[in-house]
Amino acid sequence: MSHPIVVVGAGLSGLYASWLLQQSGHRVWLIEARDRIGGRVLSQAPSDAAHRLDLGPSWFWPGMNPRIEKLVKQLGLGSFPQHSRGAAIVEGQDGKIHKYQSSWEQSPSSYRIAGGTQSLVEAIRAQLDDSVHIQLQTQVRSMKLRPHAVELTLQDPNGEWTQLAAQVIVTVPPRLLAQDMALEPAWPDALRQDMRSTPTWMAGQAKFVATYPKAFWREAGLSGDGMSHRGPMSEIHDASDATGQVAALFGFVGASPSYRAGIGQQALQRQAIAQLVRLFGPEAAQPLWSAVQDWAQEPLTAAKDDLRPLSYHPMYEAAPVPAAWSQRLWLAGTEQSPNYGGYLEGALEAAEIAVSHLQRSLQEGALKRAPLTHEME
Ligand SMILES: Cc1cc2nc3c(=O)[nH]c(=O)nc-3n(C[C@H](O)[C@H](O)[C@H](O)COP(=O)(O)OP(=O)(O)OC[C@H]3O[C@@H](n4cnc5c(N)ncnc54)[C@H](O)[C@@H]3O)c2cc1C
CATH class of the missing domain: 3.50.50.60 (FAD/NAD(P)-binding domain)
Incomplete structure (x- = not known):
């Protein structure tokens, strides 16, 4: 043969x-x-939840990504727009929190695939x-x-x-x-x-995700979008599922790969949760489940030269x-x-x-x- x-x-x-x-x-x-x-x-779920959270890519852009759009339809997958309604938060280097009412809808909209x-x-x-x-x-x-x-x-x-x-x-x-x-x-x-x-x-990135009993930030008029000059996360978004059954936030960890490796994943998770409390209030202190995926520590994704962050x-x-x-x-x-x-x-x-x-x-x-x-x- x-x-x-x-x-x-x-x-x-x-x-x-x-x-x-x-x-x-x-x-x-x-x-x-x-x-x-x-x-x-890579999408992971707390053991009792059907909805998986994306620790790698989460978005595609209909209209700009013709192959993904076609495949999602052809394979019978569900998709839904990234939640962005409500005010966004910016955390300054001095720790001051600013709220911005966004009067525009993201265009083109980022979409997520149901089930991650x-x-x-x-x-x-x-x-x-x-x-x-x-x-x-x-x-x-x-x-x-x-x-x-x-x-x-x-x-x-x-x-x-x-x-x-x-x-x-x-x-x-x-x-x-x-x-x-x-x-x-x-x-x-x-x-x-x-x-x-x-x-x-x-490849030099890391993602943090946390699930909560409800999307308390939405109830407070916040979208879940956040930018921070203090860290450890630099950019945060709502990661809840389309049905609202699973409420979640995720963030890109802006702190460098060497800093992340130095403090370890548990300390990084504690810092990320403390940051969510600063941005979204005390209810963020008790996630039901949380996880960090550090791609820089994956030798089948990140080469040695990928440990220098890309801007x-x-x-x-x-x-x-x-x-x-x-x-x-x-x-x-x-x-x-x-x-x-x-x-x-x-x-x-x-x-x-x-x-x-x-x-x-x-x-x-x-x-x-x-x-x-x-x-x-
Ligand atoms: C945190 C994060 C967020 C992202 N967000 C988005 C997003 O929102 N939207 C978007 O469009 N894209 C996003 N991306 C990019 C997207 O994930 C990639 O474009 C896509 O997954 C790349 O697929 P690939 O098959 O080309 O490469 P990979 O997924 O890297 O596949 C390569 C495979 O080769 C295997 N491999 C490596 N070495 C060997 C070897 N020697 N022998 C055998 N196998 C080997 C690896 O294990 C891996 O499975 C994101 C990526 C990350 C990490």
Whole structure:
């Protein structure tokens, strides 16, 4: 039997690429280093709640994210606008609290997926049939170009082994690819340097979420939106579900990765709750459940260079694969997306581009191999 196509990384991009390949009749191995699918997509729930809270991405923008919008409909997922009605709060460096009545609606509106963004990756996984084999807890360590295949060295809990692939789509962020994977023949230094200087979007970030018996801030005329120059969270929003059954707030932790690592997650949670009390009042002191997800401490998301916080959204560009590899390996993952780099939409766009290039290369290869009619006569 011929070797499968291997897709490296079961985040949104890898899952979507596998689904597209399956739809074109290919046999796929989807290899994921973590013990779960989703990558940067992660939604968690307190054990008794159906509604999950997003510790990774939470928003998409209908009208601006055509692929996500289409998938949400096609896969029968619910979506709802981010709650933003009511006054916003700004906490100054001096600790003073200012309330701002917002007279405008956010445009375009951010939307959330019912059940958390993880519902999207789970719905894609549910579309995969036996032609896609998902291999979790398996890290790709190296890739070697062989005459008719790529040889991957894989590490799973039982040790190291090799797998041949007819073609490979790599969805791992470029910095991790350059930092962690040995390639033979080696990629040019300049290309590896470019990949190392391509930030992994949001990899240096951390999120804090807390659930409450009711959305007391809404009752006080507050939207749940907050900005703070004091921290540890720099930006806070309402994270309640669409039905109002689960009331929640979340915040991006503006404090640096080194500060977060220094104080530890428990102290960080205490500081975040104290901040919510300053901003929203004493009822914020007793969350039913809270959690921190520090992406900078996830070596399968953040490379060493991602520990320096980003203050801007980079312009992403697809990295060129060296000529020797060009008929065997394609890069996907959101950082390869020309139009939506960094976003969920970019993970889908990059997967689509990689799969269509791979298909074209297979068709061209088949044409070259097929004898011309007059040669057969
Ligand atoms: C806190 C946070 C908030 C965000 N908010 C938003 C938002 O609101 N809206 C939005 O559009 N986007 C947002 N994003 C960005 C969004 O999460 C990403 O664009 C998207 O999830 C990237 O998907 P991906 O598949 O390209 O990469 P990843 O999800 O990073 O997938 C790569 C996969 O490769 C695996 N892997 C790594 N190395 C190896 C290896 N050697 N071998 C095998 N597997 C490997 C990883 O475990 C991972 O599963 C946010 C991200 C974060 C962290």
